[in-house]
Amino acid sequence: MVESIIQDISIESLRNGDRAEFAQLVDAYSAPIYRLGLRMLGNEQDAEDVLQNTFLSALTHLPAFEGRSSVLTWLYRIAVNEALMILRRGKPEVNIDDTDLSDDNDQISPTQFVDWGALPEDELLSSEGKQALDTAIQNLPENLRMVFLLRDIQDLSIKDTADTLNLTEANVKVRLLRARLLLREQLSYYYGERMMKEKSNG
Amino acid sequence: MAESTHETCEGLLGSLSDYIDGDLGAELCRQIEKHIAECEDCRIVVDTTRKTVDLVHASNDPQTGLPDDVRDRLYKRLNLDDYLKPSAK
Ligand SMILES: [Zn+2]
Numbered sequence: 001m002v003e004s005i006i007q008d009i010s011i012e013s014l015r016n017g018d019r020a021e022f023a024q025l026v027d028a029y030s031a032p033i034y035r036l037g038l039r040m041l042g043n044e045q046d047a048e049d050v051l052q053n054t055f056l057s058a059l060t061h062l063p064a065f066e067g068r069s070s071v072l073t074w075l076y077r078i079a080v081n082e083a084l085m086i087l088r089r090g091k092p093e094v095n096i097d098d099t100d101l102s103d104d105n106d107q108i109s110p111t112q113f114v115d116w117g118a119l120p121e122d123e124l125l126s127s128e129g130k131q132a133l134d135t136a137i138q139n140l141p142e143n144l145r146m147v148f149l150l151r152d153i154q155d156l157s158i159k160d161t162a163d164t165l166n167l168t169e170a171n172v173k174v175r176l177l178r179a180r181l182l183l184r185e186q187l188s189y190y191y192g193e194r195m196m197k198e199k200s201n202g
Numbered sequence: 203m204a205e206s207t208h209e210t211c212e213g214l215l216g217s218l219s220d221y222i223d224g225d226l227g228a229e230l231c232r233q234i235e236k237h238i239a240e241c242e243d244c245r246i247v248v249d250t251t252r253k254t255v256d257l258v259h260a261s262n263d264p265q266t267g268l269p270d271d272v273r274d275r276l277y278k279r280l281n282l283d284d285y286l287k288p289s290a291k
Contacts, residue, residue, distance in 0.1 A: 109215075
């Protein structure tokens with residue numbers, strides 16, 4: 001969807017400082033970058049800062065862009081770094097490096113076995129349900145959330161997610177699984193309670 | 203032995219993401235399906251994890267554009283004001 005726009009944008013023109021081409025790049029990718037910023041930082045002001053800084057930085061670094069990754073992956077990488085800088089302002093311990101995930105075999109074991117998957121769609125996607133999902137995503141540990149956002153929200157491949165975050169693909173897979181299992185646990189609590197209430201209300 | 207990996211609940215969990223994303227070979231899929239036909243807990247974990255990912259996709263509207271004021275400020279900041287409106291010159 002977004003990727004298809006890439007065909008029309010000339011890296012050569014971008015590197016040569018073609019402003020019309022750059023405007024096209026901004027037009028194509030500003031919405032996904034802004035959404036990513038919103039998800040990463042949780043507020044509009046910070047998301048707007050990430051958006052502006054990403055394209056300002058892109059403008060500066062375009063001459064050095066070698067085109068080894070797609071432009072979108074490259075922009076995401078800049079945006080993630082901008083977002084991490086903002087996150088670290090508040091909590092300096094934020095770290096998404098490989099090293100904090102040495103115990104790859106340490107799975108998150110499911111503890112909730114409520115069969116909520118068969119609930120009707122309109123109940124699962126009620127505004128309250130969406131809110132529960134948003135909160136659960138927001139509550140993911142930082143190192144899992146970044147992977148989850150790029151893969152499951154921005155729809156990047158495992159490889160592009162790995163490239164964007166400078167992680168190995170194996171590491172991305174481990175984190176993605178953990179993130180999904182953690183979200184599943186959260187949603188199981190939420191929908192489990194709802195199913196109990198419905199039962200008791202007859 | 204690789205064939206027996208998905209006989210344990212823990213082994214199945216390791217392939218859960220690939221299974222949901224359709225990145226698993228037919229034989230491994232068959233093993234998982236055999237397991238969850240006999241193991242209710244894993245059947246629920248597979249179903250609800252898949253549903254979780256589905257919900258994330260469904261609640262994430264890629265058509266959501268940039269708010270107009272955010273877009274205006276971005277173009278100003280980048281000195282792209284003259285490209286702000288797609289109207290012909
Ligand atoms: Zn099992």
